Amino acid sequence: MTNSSGSRYAYRMYNVKPSAIRELMKVTRQPDVISFAGGWPAPELFPAKEMEKVCQKVLKEDGAYALQYGASEGYQPLREFIAGRMSDKGIDITADNIFITSGSQQGLEYSAKLLVNEGDVVICESPTYVGAIGAFNPYLPKYVEVPMDEKGMIMEELEKALIENPKAKFIYTIPDFQNPTGVTMSGERRKKLVELAGKYGILVIEDSPYGDVRFEGEKLPPIKYYDKEGIVVYLGTFSKTFCPGLRVGWVAAEPDIIRKYVLIKQGADLQVNSLAQREVVTFAKMYDFDGHVNKIIDSYKSRRDAMLDAMEKEFPTNIKFTHPKGGLFTWVELPKHIKAMDVFEKAIEAKVAFVPGDSFFPNGGDKNHFRLNYATMNEEKIIEGITRLGKVLKTL
């Protein structure tokens, strides 16, 4: 049935397509498939036992509030906890700069809702997070992709894009262990990016879900650290350092921008789960939050090592891949004559899965990359999966 206008759905829905990754998940959830596809953290690292005690404490001491409606900006002690952690990184910030979201995916979607008119330009890395493309797409932006090298977005290319697109709405970047490439933006470029954003009068959306999951090397300050004009909007989340199922993330920005996000939330879904917000703070009070993150880091580091070692051994030498210093992903580059989709089809037959690279390019057209997640599977499965994948690659 359609009404007399001929189309039941809003035309933005033409730009809302199934998430490639989420659809793939359905295939890869068979128990005998070794999946390097999803961005799911390792479940054995969730503090389920501790969370029993956390929930009990929250409900016993604060049950009536934990189950009730709460403020759209978020639970005040959680805002303070996050502001404290960000201050520790040298950022000048208070609870008033923090807005709690249902994961940083919601931060992405609200950012587009706040900023993007149909046809507005969004400048992003090439490639970029497929979920950001999915969050932005309903607001019908145009994407201008900026090439990257091993130090992240290339600043000369960014400036060219800014000059060519004077009305661009924001620069979207994932500076730490980028999804999908695993590449980290250098400190120098972070500073330069803020300078360029200031010069060309454009907001920066800094998406840092993996920033705290660094295995080695010098800790770099967030892009927000260099921001003196209030032009960087930082998106954070507890999904990779704690528990994604709780859906707790945040936006850190100037209070006048935060107020706009709050208005969006009042209309969209009122607030984040009151109990979940208290669970995060109470876990941090009862246990050692950084100690928990360090456990995740240790585990993912071993898994990264296992995967990269296995790739060195099992992959043909004409296959290149990145060496991430943190996060969840490595990015594989195939020789021009091998197509990622052909590898994918044969890999699925061999019961190993990953995400072909094309969907990470908002304007499409890539055929020769794929993304591997080393965080979800244990070392044994990683070695077995990479061995299977190596065999597939050798046949092509």
Added chain:
Amino acid sequence: MTNSSGSRYAYRMYNVKPSAIRELMKVTRQPDVISFAGGWPAPELFPAKEMEKVCQKVLKEDGAYALQYGASEGYQPLREFIAGRMSDKGIDITADNIFITSGSQQGLEYSAKLLVNEGDVVICESPTYVGAIGAFNPYLPKYVEVPMDEKGMIMEELEKALIENPKAKFIYTIPDFQNPTGVTMSGERRKKLVELAGKYGILVIEDSPYGDVRFEGEKLPPIKYYDKEGIVVYLGTFSKTFCPGLRVGWVAAEPDIIRKYVLIKQGADLQVNSLAQREVVTFAKMYDFDGHVNKIIDSYKSRRDAMLDAMEKEFPTNIKFTHPKGGLFTWVELPKHIKAMDVFEKAIEAKVAFVPGDSFFPNGGDKNHFRLNYATMNEEKIIEGITRLGKVLKTL
């Protein structure tokens, strides 16, 4: 700072205003104010003690999944539980018809995102839920308001609106104990509404947050019960029958429509809190869900009685108000010469709060109504608050 286009924010933000109710909340949260303003359920009815056991069970038996990412459509046993409860109302429905949302507010927002192009007509009751207006506004609809009487939306007026607006996108209705009026749509009109929607080829969004909170009188089937063509989208929630802080609601619709909602969720916030979804199902397994709802009904019924009795005694006789058979609200009509905002200002001085009626009319212009919530305060406070309010009204 604005970029060179002159405006930092998307133009939809001109239509995103502070929620009157949420802003009022700030005043009314002072402990000595008796507030009949918010739509907040009575917190002493939350099963906090039981929830301790529920959380423990979920985390012990299913911790790795309860803290992990999950399916965008929702946790399968919760979808089945909801489908079962709706089937008990005579609706032909399975889990495939159910999509889990972060409260029914999110169902409203997604419905607009799915259906509304700028300038599209939304047909609604006059007055209607202020939060629905807030959810729809960013998508820049036009509102056509249909007058109500004591049996709900007047069908002749609805048909007139449908004829005058052949491209209208959907009819939005709250048939049960409507917010703000407390009015319930008659069974005959529910059937007629579905007939008219079918005849004019338009979807119906049936919003029923209070449907299960009936104090007395015959239970009426949801509008969805009469729907044989799959044109009714039903929005439900556990916020009024269980715990709003968990943010768990649902959409019930045809599977092809459900798939579109799922696509929106994949881009917007991935999924609802995995732990919260399990908490609802596990509570229902461990305890008597309907028994819990009956406790809420008993409590709210006493409070409604206390409020209506006090209003009969304390209000001047030229003040009219509705006699709701369920839900949380009564709707007060003032004589033309008394303005709700004047009453509000004097009431705040007398430390009693409510929501002036104007914001419930999407096209504005009302001066002579206000909404009272009888569910949050206990009988003693209700009587004291209504007495204060009666004094204010007598001075005007």
